[in-house]
Amino acid sequence: MKILVTGGAGFIGSNFIYHELAQHNDNIICLDLLTYAGNLSTLKDALKDDRLQFVKGDIADRKFIYNLFEQEKPDIVVNFAAESHVDRSIETPEIFLQTNIIGTSVLMDACRKYGIKRYHQVSTDEVYGDLPLDRPDLFFTEETPLHTSSPYSSSKASADLLVQSYHRTFNLPVTISRCSNNYGPYHFPEKLIPLMIINALADKKLPVYGTGENVRDWLYVEDHCRAIDLIIRNGKVGEIYNVGGHNEKTNLDVVKTVLQELGKSEDLIEFVADRLGHDRRYAIDPAKIHNELGWLPETSFTVGIKKTVKWYLNNKDWWQQIVNGSYKDYYTKMYAHK
Ligand SMILES: NC(=O)c1ccc[n+]([C@@H]2O[C@H](COP(=O)([O-])OP(=O)(O)OC[C@H]3O[C@@H](n4cnc5c(N)ncnc54)[C@H](O)[C@@H]3O)[C@@H](O)[C@H]2O)c1
Secondary structure (H helix, E strand, O other): OEEEEEOOOOHHHHHHHHHHHHHOOOEEEEEEOOOOOOOHHHHOOHHHOOOEEEEEOOOOOHHHHHHHHHHHOOOEEEEOOOOOOHHHHHHOHHHHHHHHHHHHHHHHHHHHHHOOOEEEEEEEHHHHOOEOOOOOOOOEOOOOOOOOOOHHHHHHHHHHHHHHHHHHHHOOOEEEEEEOOEEOOOOOOOOHHHHHHHHHHOOOOEEEEOOOOOEEEOEEHHHHHHHHHHHHHHOOOOOEEEEOOOOEEEHHHHHHHHHHHHOOOHHHEEEEOOOOOOOOEOOEOOHHHHHHHOOOOOOOHHHHHHHHHHHHHHOHHHHHHHHOOHHHHHHHHHHOOO
C-alpha cells in the first residue's frame, strides 16, 4: 500500500512516519511545505529507508497536488499538514484559513479525481471549545457540538465540516480523529513542554499564561500514532474518533513536573498576561475508539514526561538547530542538487 502523509516533517506527522515504518511494510510519501514548523532533519533516519520518499510542496497548491496524485496514486492520505500554533493564529489568521481549510479541500478534490481507499483528517479536541474548570464530570464526546475559540480551532472545525460534507455529498471514504494535546520527541520548541524544558536547562524564566490553572488532557505522541494507524486500517468510513488519555493536568502542574525532572527551582516560573480567549479545560472521552477499535493509551503521563525530558537532554543538537535557525539549511543541503 502507498500512504501519502502530509505535514510529515512536523511533530506528530514525523512520529507517525517512524511508527508506520516500524510496524508495517507500506510505502510512504511525506509531503511537507517545510514551513517554520517543518524540519526535514527530523526524518534523517527514516529517509535511510527506501520505503520513504520526501516531496516538498503545498497542500493548497492544486496543480502541484493533482500532479503528485497522478504520478503516485496513493491508496491512503493522512493529513497532518496544518498551521498548528494558537498564538500564531491570533497574530495572522489568514494563513490558517489557507492551509487548514483550502489545503484540506484541495487534497480531498485530488482524492475524488484520482480515487482513494481512505482520506484521514487529523483534527483536534480544540474544535469542541472548552469545558468549565468546576465540572470535572464533563468530557468531550464525538457528539459534543463544535464551539471554537481561536482562529486555529475555527479553521480546524471548518476543515472537519468540509471532510464530513465530502463523505455525504461525494461518498469520499473519510475518517476524522480529534485528539487532545500531544507531547513527546520532535515537538517544536515554541510549544509548552519543550519550551519549558529548554528554558529550564538554560536557567531562563518559564512563562506561564495567567494563573496556570488551565487544564489540558496530555497524550504521549506514540499513543496518538497508534490510534491513527488503527483508524486508517480498521476504522469505519464516515466516522469521527476522539483520542485522549484521561491525563488531565493544569499547565502549572506540567511546568512544575518538568522542573522537578530537571532538578530546577520553581522560582524560574513567571506568570505572564493570559492568552486572548484562552480555553479553560479540554477533556476527551475516548470510549468510542476503545470500544470499536480496542485502542487504549499505553504511556502514562508520569512515564511519558520522563521519556520526553530524557529525549530533549539526549537530542540537544535537534532543538539547538531550531533555536539558532540552522535547521532550515538541512533541506537545501540534502536536496539542492536533486
Ligand atoms: N500538537 C498537538 O498537540 C495536536 C493535538 C491534536 C491535533 N493536532 C493536529 O495534528 C496535526 C499535526 O500537528 P503538529 O503538532 O504535528 O503540527 P506541526 O506544526 O508540528 O507540523 C505541521 C507540519 O505541516 C507542515 N505544513 C504547514 N503548512 C503546510 C502546507 N500548506 N502544505 C504542506 N505542509 C504544510 C509544516 O511544515 C509542518 O511540518 C495538525 O493538523 C494539528 O491540528 C495536533
